[in-house]
Amino acid sequence: MQRYFVAPEQFRDGVITITGEDAHHAARVMRMKADDQLIASDGTGLSALAVVREVTPQEVKAEVLELLAPDSEPAWTVTIAQSLPKGDKMELVIQKGTEIGAAAFLPFESERMIVQYDAKKEAKRLERWSKIAKEAAEQSHRHRIPSILPLASWKKLLAGISDYDLALFCYEREGDRAHGQGIGDVVRAWKQERVEAMESASGKEPSILLIVGSEGGFTEREAEEAQAAGARLAGLGKRILRTETAGLVGLTCLLYESGEMGGA
Structure with missing residues (x-):
């Protein structure tokens, strides 16, 4: 499943907003559309499984389905x-x-x-x-x-x-x-x-x-x-x-x- 990192301010109120090169990648390269799923992280440990609601080459909006445990990070x-x-x-x-x-x-x-x-x-x-x-x-x-x-x-x-x-x-x-x-x-x-x-x-x-x-x-x-x-x-x-x-x-x-x- 495709993963993206977003800034913390783009990950709030149950909605994830993907912009810039990542939005272009999602729309043009991955050809994502409404109801597709992705995983997004805010870069500090908060990650979520989300479902895409809106897609343009400039912006992708996805609704959080569930938060994910940061189990891939080392203990040290x-x-x-x-x-x-x-x-x-x-x-x-x-x-x-x-x-x-x-x-x-x-x-x-x-x-x-x-x-x-x-x-x-x-x-x-x-x-x-x-x-x-x-x-x-x-x-x-x-x-x-x-x-x-x-x-x-x-x-x-x-x-x-x-x-x-x-x-x-x-x-x-x-x-x-x-x-x-x-x-x-x-x-x-x-x-x-x-x-x-x-x-x-x-x-x-x-x-x-x-x-x-x-x-x-x-x-x-x-x-x-x-x-x-x-x-x-x-x-x-x-x-x-x-x-x-x-x-x-x-x-x-x-x-x-x-x-x-x-x-x-």
């Missing part, structure tokens, strides 16, 4: 902090990360970042990334659209680590079992320390920041600074992963450890 809210990669790699990270279950994406600057950041292109880039996240959320039957946060400096990234229940710094040296710990080891130790107490006290979903380097990886100094700021170093295996692969692997590991894929 994971933000992928990705050092800005070159080319269209960030688009891949956002698209596939959204499908897997990321809650947000935070691009940031690091020492070995290859791409030259252009502030003039920031707004256009964020708009493009947001569109990719929306389309991927629709395709994967998400009830929320992940947030795309503005590019952060290294110092701002470090300052924000304390806002999360757990920050994982993906560091290739930790992939060597003789040297460090894998992401599973780190997360299981953290769960033992904090998750049970936190969930029993408040029922709050754990928030996790997954920090991934650029094509050149992280320097030893960056690893030390991240650790000093409260992040835990974690490896993603013995092999060296591409920057666009590392965050997706880490996210999958986290969702497994949350119990969504049979872990926990």
Whole structure:
């Protein structure tokens, strides 16, 4: 069944109003007509099965039949902090990360970042990334659209680590079992320390920041600074992963450890 995301103000009083490109898609591409059904979400977790009442290329109105439980959202809210990669790699990270279950994406600057950041292109880039996240959320039957946060400096990234229940710094040296710990080891130790107490006290979903380097990886100094700021170093295996692969692997590991894929 076709799914669309609408702004919260377009989802009220039992009526869903779809406009813009989505209305054109519904009318011209899907050829929807009165009495067809669709699913609409407001991007924050509210979703409903609705029946179409009116269709034009500019606007589609649908009546809510029933509200749907947001059962496709992960129990842990994971933000992928990705050092800005070159080319269209960030688009891949956002698209596939959204499908897997990321809650947000935070691009940031690091020492070995290859791409030259252009502030003039920031707004256009964020708009493009947001569109990719929306389309991927629709395709994967998400009830929320992940947030795309503005590019952060290294110092701002470090300052924000304390806002999360757990920050994982993906560091290739930790992939060597003789040297460090894998992401599973780190997360299981953290769960033992904090998750049970936190969930029993408040029922709050754990928030996790997954920090991934650029094509050149992280320097030893960056690893030390991240650790000093409260992040835990974690490896993603013995092999060296591409920057666009590392965050997706880490996210999958986290969702497994949350119990969504049979872990926990």
